Structure formats: structure tokens, C-alpha cells
Amino acid sequence: MENLPGSGYVASTEKSEDQPKTEKPRARFGLISALVRLGLAVLILVLAVYWAFSWVAQRPDAPQRMNRERTFTVEVIDPVYASHSSSxxxxxxxxxARTIELRSLVAGRVLEISPDFAVGSQVEEGDVLVRVDPFTYTGAVVEARAAVADAELSLAEAEEAYALEQSAITAAQEALTSAQTDLERARSLLSSGAATQQTVDTRALTVSERQQALDQRQSNLVTLNAQILRQQAAIAQAGYALESAERDLANTEITAPFTGIVTARNVTASAYVGANEAVASIYESDAxxxxxxxxxxxxxxxxxxxxxxxxxxxxxxxxxxxxxxxxxxxxxxxxxxxxxxxxxxxxxxxxxxxxxxxxxxxxxxxxxxxxHENTLLVPETALYDDNHLYVIRDGRMAAVDVDIRDRDGAQIIISADIAEGERIITTRLSQAGEGVAVQVEGEEQATGPQGGDGPGGPGGGPVVIGRGPGG
The missing domain is CATH 2.40.30.170 (Efflux pump adaptor protein, beta barrel domain)
Structure with missing residues (x-):
């Protein structure tokens, strides 16, 4: 360290000579400690392995499992071939199926509405639902009847004149024939000198006059016949007018065409309805x-x-x-x-x-x-993969191919060739297969090949599933 000015402290720059001597014993002690710990770990591992092998070697042998075939209890039905139908x-x-809209066929003021004429109510065929003021239509009927009567009277007069003219024609025809006979006689007498030429001319003139009279009568008859035809046409026209007026008068009463239920009503009392105006809707309750x-x-x-x-x-x-x-x-x-x-x-x-x-x-x-004729009816649980089922054959499951003809809820109509005496298995088994041992529910189980008492019975050990004889 450097000397710090004014601190009075002087750092030493030389290493202590005793430091290396202290670090060497410490390193030697750490190495020995690590070796001791490693040895203890190896010893513990060896002892654990030895103990495990000793325990396995001394463990008693497990009892042998008996390989016994499992027999499944199932429900069955007898195949009954018959005619089956599905719903x-x-x-x-x-x-x-029959709904109509009632319309007023005539115009006028509504005088009356039936109390039974309401939405949702039932009306009977022929019931009068609405009455329209009939005054105008009654007058039209009276006028039409008068016109028909007048035309019929005119026709009667024309027919009478026609009959008289026919009688006159008959008389004129007879007069003409008589005049022609006189003319022929006069001509015969003229050749013998018993009559004069003047007589012949006079009688010829008479024939001509009577022929003209006959022609006139026949012409009158044609005219009278045409008059009759016109009067007949007038009667037909007047009759149509009368029928139309009577129909309009009848249409002032709007009636139910059949027994039904009213679904709509569009008219009120004292209101004015126009021709072809909708007044109600009705559907036939029996259709x-x-x-x-x-x-x-x-x-x-x-x-x-x-x-x-x-x-x-x-x-x-x-x-x-x-x-x-x-x-x-x-x-x-x-x-x-x-x-x-x-x-x-x-x-x-x-x-x-x-x-x-x-x-x-x-x-x-x-x-x-x-x-479907000659078919079988089986529950869905009897069918596998929609193409086969199982029957009991010699105490074991045997597959039979089927053809699905129809379905009726949980029942299936099939056609299949099942031998007499074989019964159809209806219990659904996840282990189902060819040769699986089965017994019918409620029937006593036969003793198996091993002479045991069946699965779970006395003397029976653990059960394993086997298929086929001796499986």
C-alpha cells in the first residue's frame, strides 16, 4: 500500500515469510476429508445393493395363476321368422285443406251481423253471417219479372197470329187448288166447243189471284215466325235479367259455405260494403x-x-x-x-x-x-358392425351374417339364415367373438373341461379370458 500523507501510517510492501507455511497443512486436510466422504458413499451403495439382492433371493415364489376359460352369461331370443313392418x-x-275468403257479391249497407260471426267461432253450413240492405235488389227483381211477363205476352200474341196465318194459308191453298181444277175443266170444254176463250181466261185470272193470295199468306207466316223468334230471345234475355236480379237479392245474405272456423272478420254493422269486398275468412274444420x-x-x-x-x-x-x-x-x-x-x-x-x-x-x-316378409326382429344390442350377430352353437358364440332390411326404433328387421335350435344372443359383449364360451341366463352351467365349479366358484383361482376350446 502507498503511504498516506498525514495519516502517520506506512504500508508494508513486503510479504510475511510465515504465510506459505500455514496454507500447506490446510490443503492437505481438505483432500483427506473428501476421500473419506467418497469412501463412505461407496460403502453405503454397496450395502444397499447387497441388501436388495438378498431380499429378492429370500422372497417366496408367487402362486401360479390358473389359466381357466371364462364363461359369459348372456340373454337370448328364439328366432321367429314372420312378416315385420317398421313405423x-x-x-x-x-x-x-280448404280455406276460403268470403266476399260480398253485392254492394250496400250492412243491416245485420250474426252474433255467432266472430273470430275463432264455429259456424255451420248455411248460417247467415251478414245481411246487406236488399231494397234496391228487390226492386230489380220486380222489374225483371215484369219484363219477362211482357215478353211472354208478346210471344203468345205472335204465336196466335202465326196459328191464324197458318189456317189462312190452308184455306188459300184449297181455293187455289179449286181454281186450278176449274181452269183445267174450262180448257177441256174449250177444245170441244162447249166453253169460250173468255171463260178460260177468266178462270186463269182467278188462279193467278189465288196464287198471289197464297204467296202473301206464306210471306206473312215468315214474318210472324221471325217475330216469334224475337220474342223468344226477348224472353230469354228478360229471364237472364230476372235470374241475375234474384241472385243479387239472394247475395244480400252472406252465408257460410261449409261448417268451419272463422279466422278473420272485416265488417261491422251499418257499414257500407262494396261488391267483391272481403268480409271474412273461414277454414273447413272437417278438412x-x-x-x-x-x-x-x-x-x-x-x-x-x-x-x-x-x-x-x-x-x-x-x-x-x-x-x-x-x-x-x-x-x-x-x-x-x-x-x-x-x-x-x-x-x-x-x-x-x-x-x-x-x-x-x-x-x-x-x-x-x-x-318385410320372412324376416327376424332383433334388438340393436344383438347386432355387431351392422353385418353380423352371434348365436349359441355348442355352448359357444358363432357369428351369422345378416342383411338389415329396416329399423323400427330400437328393433332391427333383418334377414339371416339361422339353423333350427340356435338362439340369438342379445346381450352386448365387448369380448364377443367366434368361439367365446357362453351360458344362457337362468340356465344351469355345465361343468367345464377342467372339472371346476366355474368362475369365482369354490376352488377357483384367478380367471383369465380364453377363446375356443381349451382356450
């Missing part, structure tokens, strides 16, 4: 239908088996009760729904019970399915 469930909406959608594949199946007149059952749940109405498929929508690819069907509902429904109600629709 198709869909959801639809009720609509009215309801339900529209529902099925997939294109289901539609194709139903069409092959007969689509129209196929039975359906419509149900609607209200609280704890379910209302059921029968019906039949009547028609198909003209187009396929582009969004879903489904086909909309329409079923007409039977009138019995249909009064419980209203248009717009959402319902469940159950359609009578296709009938």
Missing part, C-alpha cells in the same frame, strides 16, 4: 291435413311399397294426455326441399277427432312402414 316417425304441421317431411331414401321405399292411401297416425301431447287422429297420405309436394333434400308429404286427417286440432299445430306423425 316411420316424423314431425309435421297441421294445415287446412284438415298435416304436412311432414321424410328423407329421399324413405320416400323411395314408401313409393315402391305403395305411397298413397298409406295409413298415418297423428298425435299431439297435451299435458299427460296424447290426442291421436288417423289419416292417409293423399299427395306429395311437387318439389324436393333444396336445403334438406327431403320430400314433403301431405296426409288428410279423418274428421273424427280433427276438431281437437287447429291449423299451425305441430304434431308427431307415425307412418305405417314397409312390410
Amino acid at each position: 316411420i316417425t316424423a314431425y309435421g304441421q297441421v294445415a287446412s 284438415l291435413e298435416v304436412s311432414f317431411m321424410v328423407s329421399d331414401a324413405t320416400y323411395a321405399t314408401l313409393r315402391r311399397d305403395g305411397l298413397f292411401d298409406r295409413s298415418v297416425e297423428v298425435s299431439r301431447t297435451t299435458g299427460t294426455d296424447a290426442e291421436r287422429i288417423s289419416g292417409r297420405i293423399a299427395r306429395v309436394a311437387p318439389e324436393i326441399d333444396s336445403a334438406t333434400g327431403g320430400v314433403t308429404l301431405y296426409a288428410e286427417l279423418d274428421s273424427e277427432g280433427a276438431e281437437l286440432l287447429r291449423p299451425g299445430t305441430f304434431v308427431s306423425v307415425e307412418v305405417e312402414g314397409v312390410t
Whole structure:
């Protein structure tokens, strides 16, 4: 260190001669301590390994596990070949097959409205709902009837004149014939000298006059016939006018065309209604239908088996009760729904019970399915990979290929070749496979090949799963 001025301290610049002698013993002691610790660690490790091997060598041998085959308890059904049909469930909406808008066919002031004519009320066929003032239309009927009577009277006069003219023509024809006979006789007498030429000329003039009279009568008859035709046309025209006036008079009473439910009312008492003005809307309560959608594949199946007149059952749940109405498929929508690819069907509902429904109600629709002859009905749990099931054959599982024909809820309609006496396994097993030992629930298990008492029985050790004989 440097000397600090004024501090009175002088730093020593020389090292102490005793310092190296002190550091050497300390280094030697640290090395010995490290070697001792390492030796202790190695000794502990060796002792631990020795103890582990000794414990393993002295451990008693584990008992041998008995390789015994496991037998599964299953439920079965007997195969019953019969005709089976599945029901198709869909959801639809009720609509009215017949809805009309009542319009006033005549103009006038509303005199009366039926007290039963209200939105939501039921009206019967023929009920008068609205009365329009009939005064003007009654007068039109009176005038039309007078016109018809006048035309009929004129026709009667023309027909009478026609009949008289026909009688006159008959008389004129007879007079002409007589004059012609006299003329021929005079000409015969003239050749023999018994008559003069003047007589012949006179009689010829008479024939000419009578011919002219006959022609005039016939001309009059044509005129009278035309007059009759005109009067007949006038009667027809007057009759049409009368019918139109009577219809207008009848239309002053607006009646219900069928028994139905009023959905709208657009008229009030003392108001003026114009011709063709809408006064109400009514749908027929006995003509309801339900529209529902099925997939294109289901539609194709139903069409092959007969689509129209196929039975359906419509149900609607209200609280704890379910209302059921029968019906039949009547028609198909003209187009396929582009969004879903489904086909909309329409079923007409039977009138019995249909009064419980209203248009717009959402319902469940159950359609009578296709009938499959000589098929089996099995639960879904019996089917594996949608192409096979298992039967019991000599106490073991045996696979049988199946063809799925249809589905009915949790039941599947299949066709399969199952030998007589074999039973179908309905219990779902994760270890299912060809040759797995099984026993029917409720039936006594036969003693196995090892002579034991079955899994878990007396004398039975741990159980392992085996497949096949001796597995």
C-alpha cells in the first residue's frame, strides 16, 4: 500500500515469510476429508445393493395363476321368422285443406251481423253471417219479372197470329187448288166447243189471284215466325235479367259455405260494403291435413311399397294426455326441399277427432312402414358392425351374417339364415367373438373341461379370458 500523507501510517510492501507455511497443512486436510466422504458413499451403495439382492433371493415364489376359460352369461331370443313392418316417425304441421275468403257479391249497407260471426267461432253450413240492405235488389227483381211477363205476352200474341196465318194459308191453298181444277175443266170444254176463250181466261185470272193470295199468306207466316223468334230471345234475355236480379237479392245474405272456423272478420254493422269486398275468412274444420317431411331414401321405399292411401297416425301431447287422429297420405309436394333434400308429404286427417286440432299445430306423425316378409326382429344390442350377430352353437358364440332390411326404433328387421335350435344372443359383449364360451341366463352351467365349479366358484383361482376350446 502507498503511504498516506498525514495519516502517520506506512504500508508494508513486503510479504510475511510465515504465510506459505500455514496454507500447506490446510490443503492437505481438505483432500483427506473428501476421500473419506467418497469412501463412505461407496460403502453405503454397496450395502444397499447387497441388501436388495438378498431380499429378492429370500422372497417366496408367487402362486401360479390358473389359466381357466371364462364363461359369459348372456340373454337370448328364439328366432321367429314372420312378416315385420317398421313405423316411420316424423314431425309435421297441421294445415287446412280448404280455406276460403268470403266476399260480398253485392254492394250496400250492412243491416245485420250474426252474433255467432266472430273470430275463432264455429259456424255451420248455411248460417247467415251478414245481411246487406236488399231494397234496391228487390226492386230489380220486380222489374225483371215484369219484363219477362211482357215478353211472354208478346210471344203468345205472335204465336196466335202465326196459328191464324197458318189456317189462312190452308184455306188459300184449297181455293187455289179449286181454281186450278176449274181452269183445267174450262180448257177441256174449250177444245170441244162447249166453253169460250173468255171463260178460260177468266178462270186463269182467278188462279193467278189465288196464287198471289197464297204467296202473301206464306210471306206473312215468315214474318210472324221471325217475330216469334224475337220474342223468344226477348224472353230469354228478360229471364237472364230476372235470374241475375234474384241472385243479387239472394247475395244480400252472406252465408257460410261449409261448417268451419272463422279466422278473420272485416265488417261491422251499418257499414257500407262494396261488391267483391272481403268480409271474412273461414277454414273447413272437417278438412284438415298435416304436412311432414321424410328423407329421399324413405320416400323411395314408401313409393315402391305403395305411397298413397298409406295409413298415418297423428298425435299431439297435451299435458299427460296424447290426442291421436288417423289419416292417409293423399299427395306429395311437387318439389324436393333444396336445403334438406327431403320430400314433403301431405296426409288428410279423418274428421273424427280433427276438431281437437287447429291449423299451425305441430304434431308427431307415425307412418305405417314397409312390410318385410320372412324376416327376424332383433334388438340393436344383438347386432355387431351392422353385418353380423352371434348365436349359441355348442355352448359357444358363432357369428351369422345378416342383411338389415329396416329399423323400427330400437328393433332391427333383418334377414339371416339361422339353423333350427340356435338362439340369438342379445346381450352386448365387448369380448364377443367366434368361439367365446357362453351360458344362457337362468340356465344351469355345465361343468367345464377342467372339472371346476366355474368362475369365482369354490376352488377357483384367478380367471383369465380364453377363446375356443381349451382356450
